[in-house]
Amino acid sequence: MTEQAAPSAGSGSRGEREAGARGEPGAGDGAGDEPIAPERKVRHGAAAAGKPATIYDVAHAAGVSHQTVSRFLKGFAGIRPETRAKVERALAELDYRPNLTARSLTTGRSHRIGALTHDIDKYGPSKILGSAAAAARDAGYVLDIVTLDTTDAASIDEALAMIAEHDVEGVLALSSTDEMTHAFERIDFRVPAFVVTEPDEPSRVRSQLATEGMPALVAHLARLGHRRILFLAGPHHWSAARNRTRAIEAAAEALGLEVTGIIEGDWSAASGYAAIADLEDLDATAIVSANDQMALGAMLALSERGLAVPRDVSVTGIDDLPDAAFYTPPLTTLRMDLAGRGRAAFAELLSRIEGSAAHEPPAVQAELIVRQSTGPAPRRTPLDSQ
Amino acid sequence: MTEQAAPSAGSGSRGEREAGARGEPGAGDGAGDEPIAPERKVRHGAAAAGKPATIYDVAHAAGVSHQTVSRFLKGFAGIRPETRAKVERALAELDYRPNLTARSLTTGRSHRIGALTHDIDKYGPSKILGSAAAAARDAGYVLDIVTLDTTDAASIDEALAMIAEHDVEGVLALSSTDEMTHAFERIDFRVPAFVVTEPDEPSRVRSQLATEGMPALVAHLARLGHRRILFLAGPHHWSAARNRTRAIEAAAEALGLEVTGIIEGDWSAASGYAAIADLEDLDATAIVSANDQMALGAMLALSERGLAVPRDVSVTGIDDLPDAAFYTPPLTTLRMDLAGRGRAAFAELLSRIEGSAAHEPPAVQAELIVRQSTGPAPRRTPLDSQ
């Protein structure tokens, strides 16, 4: 009954093709109703219909006990060559594939990690997810992803409960909002679980953003003669946003520059556009945006107000999206090592899961990339009341 | 031994917090070495250490058989109110959570879908993935994602084998390259599996891109006086790229416009930039790009060649990325319903898995969004040898 019949046949849909139809009764060569396995050898003994072969089927075919098969699969050394050969042959003949579900029931190891996000289509989270997934794959794990539509607590709890039931060995959250953090505090996962976030001030991971990246960016602006900076911040309930805001405030203070204003956006280009379009006065010569996309929106708004970048105003982003090099003008930004973050997060989780020593957390890079959106500060601030 | 010790304690890392430490032996109240469950009531009977409660534990605590608990959990009606109450109490007291692994071993239903991609950080695949994951969640499924680093066959096979072993009920591929398609033809998943791709010409799903979207885009250009179009194509081994190329050729022919050239990129802004920067002659007044990002790169290259968009050349994209409205100038493009595609792909897979009737495939939208990157054609083609 869970056995599914051949699905809607003859859908001429190109590019969407069915792989592996179930076996169907055909002209058997043996007794009675012994069906044929799909385009393969006839199944042996007890192995019925299209169901996958188990170690018992293999054992029966090879004339050994199932435990011998299990040992073989685990790479156990002490098996006589002839026995080994029989098992190998049966394995191949039946096209055996281990049932991970059964295995994880006894071993308690599912090799699955839960990943949770509500912003998978944003570049940051999806980049982190991708690299975490790649790292996971290399370690023999897969990521179970569950997305949230909303940020409300009930929805998060529901999603987390779902993940918790799926027998994962660890949980990562990729959207480091406060709602997510609180949800993680509320829920008892019984397994290692944490919110992947930008290395923050009191972190073990040296926050290169705060110690080097942002100072380098601000120093770059200072060198160009800028003294007054407008900061387009990310949403305050994101820890990465607060982190970046703190970093620029510290860096500006250290270098004697003034942050004349902080406008909170939502990471989107639209919010960056709105921030600048709605501005009455712009009493700064440089705009630093907490991410590249808001910088993109800001640059459009500036040009619509008749201000040229970087002649009248310099603009920078943070992240270095692949596209940022092709904005008009190409964006000066801080390259964040998102892929490294994803890998590090998975590595950290793995070390907690497998109990191995948590190896040295790698310093996350934040490298200044200078392009054409920054230039010498103009004599006077562009929109200041003259 | 699979029981993991409390992981590296005292890591002051903020934002990364540990949820749910394992129970540890404490001052028991009963006989011998009965440990205490983490921050909760003392475990009952056989339930040892920090291990999660099973239905047997619950049954024992409630004084009924495990089967009664199972029936209760399945919402079976014929249970006496007092029995029901006992079970409910025990359930709550032990903080019971079902073990999906065990359940799926017997039922054969894992409620897990495999998702495969090597471009998770690209907007298209990640958007599709996100919406598919959301649809999956609503249906009680999770997506197991496995990423590929490369596009080579061996790597794909390995990843597919990994997915196949994880007992998924269906498989989706989100990068519709030929390599992926071929891999899907090679592998026998034993479950429904297909490559999510743009609805293509011979498809059941009406290809709105070909029938309405692209004609609308070309008509828009024709109305502005353009007669010669340069097309920036996607990589030829992507079915969506071929699809888009065919669509514009057909639309141009139908409206009597000429496609003067087709340059193949790799979807990236860098490739769009290179395509235009390397061009000797530009004997077209409009550039249509197979995606928005290549259009972005193309616009930068144009401006570096001293050509203004749209005064000298009109540019369009396809996709309507959220950022496209904030390019300089804002990009005229075809809005593709990627989220709808993801939902539809999951719905299709679900209907195959659950054997329900494949409901009417929804027409996928491709809507023309006119912005400022297109304008009246100039008198003469900009870079033509004069």
Added chain:
DNA sequence: AACGGCGATGTTACCGGTAATATCGGGAAG
């Protein structure tokens, strides 16, 4: 020749659920 030891393999138990079948007690029918 009897025996301890050990390598190779077989048998049984168990993981935590669900499905199928068995049992038990009480009310209606004869």
Added chain:
DNA sequence: CTTCCCGATATTACCGGTAACATCGCCGTT
């Protein structure tokens, strides 16, 4: 007052692996 039936619940089997223990045959020892 029995008998039968049926609803409520308990028992047992099973899913496909792994772990622990049992068995068997052959070897070298004394």
